[in-house]
Amino acid sequence: MVTLTFKLTEVGRVNINLPTPLPLSEVVEQIAATSGYRPGGYIAVRGGRVIGAGTMIADGDHIDIFPALSGG
Amino acid sequence: MFALLRINAASGVSTLEQHNGKEFLLGGRTLSSRLVSREVAADCDPLGRKNKLFFCTGALAGTVTSSANRLSIGGKSPLTGGIKESNAGGIVGTRMAEQGLRCIALEDAPAGDAPWRVVVIGKNGVTIEDGAFLVGKGVYERSDLLSTRYGKGAGCVTIGPAAEKLLSASGIACSDPHGVCSRYAGRGGLGAVMASKKVAALVVLADGPHKPQYVKETEYREESRHVVKLLRENPVSALFTKYGTAAMVDICQSLKVLPTQNFRHGVLDGAEKINAQTMYDTIKARGGEGRTQHACMLPCAIQCSNVYPDADGKLLCSPIEYETMALMGSNLCLTNLDTIATMNRIANDAGVDTLDCGAAIAVAMEAGLAAFGDDQAAIALMREIRDLTPLGRILGSGCKLAAKVLGVRHAPHVLGQAIPAYEPRGTKGMAMTYLSSPMGADHTFGFTLRDESDPLTKEGKVGLSKKFQVIGSRMDAMGMCNFVRYAVRHDMGPLLNLIKSYYDVDISPVEFDDFVKETLRIEHQFNLDAGITAKDYRFAETFYDEAQPETGEKMDITDEETAQARAW
Numbered sequence: 001m002v003t004l005t006f007k008l009t010e011v012g013r014v015n016i017n018l019p020t021p022l023p024l025s026e027v028v029e030q031i032a033a034t035s036g037y038r039p040g041g042y043i044a045v046r047g048g049r050v051i052g053a054g055t056m057i058a059d060g061d062h063i064d065i066f067p068a069l070s071g072g
Numbered sequence: 073m074f075a076l077l078r079i080n081a082a083s084g085v086s087t088l089e090q091h092n093g094k095e096f097l098l099g100g101r102t103l104s105s106r107l108v109s110r111e112v113a114a115d116c117d118p119l120g121r122k123n124k125l126f127f128c129t130g131a132l133a134g135t136v137t138s139s140a141n142r143l144s145i146g147g148k149s150p151l152t153g154g155i156k157e158s159n160a161g162g163i164v165g166t167r168m169a170e171q172g173l174r175c176i177a178l179e180d181a182p183a184g185d186a187p188w189r190v191v192v193i194g195k196n197g198v199t200i201e202d203g204a205f206l207v208g209k210g211v212y213e214r215s216d217l218l219s220t221r222y223g224k225g226a227g228c229v230t231i232g233p234a235a236e237k238l239l240s241a242s243g244i245a246c247s248d249p250h251g252v253c254s255r256y257a258g259r260g261g262l263g264a265v266m267a268s269k270k271v272a273a274l275v276v277l278a279d280g281p282h283k284p285q286y287v288k289e290t291e292y293r294e295e296s297r298h299v300v301k302l303l304r305e306n307p308v309s310a311l312f313t314k315y316g317t318a319a320m321v322d323i324c325q326s327l328k329v330l331p332t333q334n335f336r337h338g339v340l341d342g343a344e345k346i347n348a349q350t351m352y353d354t355i356k357a358r359g360g361e362g363r364t365q366h367a368c369m370l371p372c373a374i375q376c377s378n379v380y381p382d383a384d385g386k387l388l389c390s391p392i393e394y395e396t397m398a399l400m401g402s403n404l405c406l407t408n409l410d411t412i413a414t415m416n417r418i419a420n421d422a423g424v425d426t427l428d429c430g431a432a433i434a435v436a437m438e439a440g441l442a443a444f445g446d447d448q449a450a451i452a453l454m455r456e457i458r459d460l461t462p463l464g465r466i467l468g469s470g471c472k473l474a475a476k477v478l479g480v481r482h483a484p485h486v487l488g489q490a491i492p493a494y495e496p497r498g499t500k501g502m503a504m505t506y507l508s509s510p511m512g513a514d515h516t517f518g519f520t521l522r523d524e525s526d527p528l529t530k531e532g533k534v535g536l537s538k539k540f541q542v543i544g545s546r547m548d549a550m551g552m553c554n555f556v557r558y559a560v561r562h563d564m565g566p567l568l569n570l571i572k573s574y575y576d577v578d579i580s581p582v583e584f585d586d587f588v589k590e591t592l593r594i595e596h597q598f599n600l601d602a603g604i605t606a607k608d609y610r611f612a613e614t615f616y617d618e619a620q621p622e623t624g625e626k627m628d629i630t631d632e633e634t635a636q637a638r639a640w
Contacts, residue, residue: 007322007323008314008315008319008322008348008349038307041308041522041558042522043323043327043521043522045326045327048326048328049526050327050524050525050526050527051525052525064326066319066322066323066326067307067308067319067323068308068521068522
C-alpha cells in the first residue's frame with residue numbers, strides 16, 4: 001500500500017495498491033484521473049526529502065504532495 | 073506616447089514629458105530600473121538630492137485585464153547601497169493610468185529643515201500642499217487623514233514615522249481598494265528616500281479622465297477573458313484564492329526550510345498553529361471583517377490577499393503574507409497568529425518592512441534581549457521600532473546593522489537585505505537566487521524550489537536559478553502581479569497578445585525575455601558602479617561554517633558560482 005497525502009486540497013489522503021514500483025508522475029496521474037485532482041506543479045516529499053517526478057514509488061511509501069506555490 | 077511627470081521636491085516645479093519606445097510601453101521594472109540607471113549616480117548618497125524615486129505603472133495598467141496594476145518604485149536603496157525596485161498592489165497604478173501617467177519622478181531634495189509637503193496630482197495639474205498634518209503620525213492615521221481630505225478613491229502613497237527618521241527598513245505604503253494605505257513596497261528602504269525629499273505623501277486624485285485607447289478593443293477584451301480563464305483553471309494560482317501565500321508554511325516546514333530561531337533551523341515545533349489551514353479556519357470562525365479571499369487591486373481574479381480579524385471580528389491586519397508569518401513567526405519561534413498579526417499591524421503603522429524588522433528582532437533575541445518564543449517580548453520590540461526608541465531605530469535599520477551593534481554573527485541577509493522566506497542551507501537553488509539578485513536577498517526572484525529534484529545539492533543550481541530569474545522577473549517587467557506567472561509559465565503569448573491588441577505593437581517572447589535580461593544586466597552594472605563587489609554577494613560566514621541541524625547542510629556556494637548566476 002502506498003499513501004499519498006495531497007496537502008491543501010480536497011483530495012487529502014489516498015491509499016493505493018501498487019503491485020510493482022512506478023514513477024511518481026504516473027502514480028499522481030492515476031490518482032488525478034479518478035479523484036478530480038488537478039496536478040499543476042507540485043512538490044513531493046518522502047521521508048523528509050524532496051523527490052522528483054521520475055522517482056520510483058513502491059509499496060510502503062508515504063508521500064506528501066504540496067502545490068508548487070511560492071511566497072510573494 | 074507615454075507621459076513622465078517630473079516633480080522637483082526642492083523647488084516644487086513639475087514638468088510633463090512625452091516618451092515613446094518599448095521600455096515606456098512595458099513600464100514596470102523595465103522602465104524604473106532603466107531610469108534609475110540613467111539618471112541616478114550610482115555612487116550618490118541614497119538619502120541625498122541626487123537620488124530619485126520613479127513610480128511606474130505597467131503595460132496594461134488601467135485596463136480590464138486582471139492583476140495588471142502593480143506600481144513599480146525604483147531608486148537607490150539606503151539599505152543595500154545598490155539599485156532597488158520594489159512593487160506594490162493597490163489602486164495607485166490605476167489612478168496614475170487614469171491621469172494618463174506612465175511614470176512619476178520625484179527628484180532633488182530640499183534642505184533638511186524644509187517643511188513636509190504633500191504632492192497632489194489631478195486632472196488640473198500638480199499642487200504642492202502643506203504636509204504638516206501627517207507628520208509623526210502612524211500610517212493608519214495618515215490613511216484616514218488622506219482619505220478624508222482627498223477622497224477614499226484617491227491613490228495615496230505615504231510613509232510612516234520610521235521613514236521620517238530615515239530608517240533603512242522603512243517602506244512605502246500605497247492605497248488599497250478600501251482607501252487604506254496597506255499595500256507595501258516594503259523592501260529596500262525606499263520610504264526613507266521619499267522622506268529625504270520631505271514628501272509626506274503623494275496623492276493621485278480619482279478625477280483622471282483617461283480611458284484605455286485599445287487599438288482592437290474586442291480582441292483585447294476577449295484575450296483578457298482568456299487570461300482570467302487561465303488563472304482560474306491553473307491549479308496553483310487557483311489555490312492562492314483560498315489560502316493565499318500562507319500555504320507556504322506547511323511546504324517549507326516539510327522541506328526543512330522554514331526560517332526558525334534566527335535562521336538557525338528549518339523546522340518549527342508547532343508550525344501547524346500558524347499554517348494556512350489554521351489561518352483559514354481562524355478567519356472563518358471569527359467572521360466579522362475577516363476575509364480569506366481579498367483583492368489588493370482591481371480587477372483581480374486571483375485575490376490571494378486576506379483580512380485577518382481579531383477575536384471580536386474587527387480587522388487586525390490586512391494582509392498577512394507567508395514571509396511575515398515566517399520572519400515574524402517561525403523565525404522568532406512564535407506559534408500564535410494573533411501575535412504575528414499584531415506585530416504586522418505595528419510594522420504597518422510604523423511604515424517598516426516586516427521582513428527586515430522580523431529578522432532584526434530575531435537577531436536581538438539571539439543577542440539575549442528577549443527569549444525566542446516570547447510573544448509579549450516580540451511585540452514589545454516591535455513597539456520600540458514604532459516608538460523610535462534608540463533600540464527601535466537600530467532594529468528598524470535592518471538585521472545587518474542590528475547584528476553589528478548587538479554582537480551577533482549569524483546575521484541573515486545578502487547585501488544588507490534580510491533573507492525573506494526560505495532557510496538557504498536547505499535549498500541551494502534559492503540560496504543561489506538570493507546570492508545573485510541585484511536587490512539583495514529576494515524571494516520573488518528566481519523561485520527554484522518546485523524544480524529542485526534535490527534541494528540540498530548546489531549541482532545544476534546556477535542554470536536553474538538563472539532560468540527562473542528570467543521567469544520570475546517577467547511579471548515585474550510589465551507591471552503584472554507575480555502570481556500571474558503560473559498561468560503563463562510556458563507561454564507568454566496571452567500577455568503579449570494583449571500588448572498587441574492594445575497598442576498594435578509586436579513583442580515576441582524572445583524579445584520580451586531580452587528586455588528582462590537586459591534589465592538584470594543594467595541592475596548589476598549599477599551595483600558595480602555603486603561599489604558593490606563579489607564578496608558582498610555572500611551570506612554571513614556562519615552559514616558556511618555551521619550546519620543546519622535538520623539537513624546537516626552548510627552553505628557551499630562559491631563566489632565563482634554566484635558570479636555565473638549574475639552574468640547576463
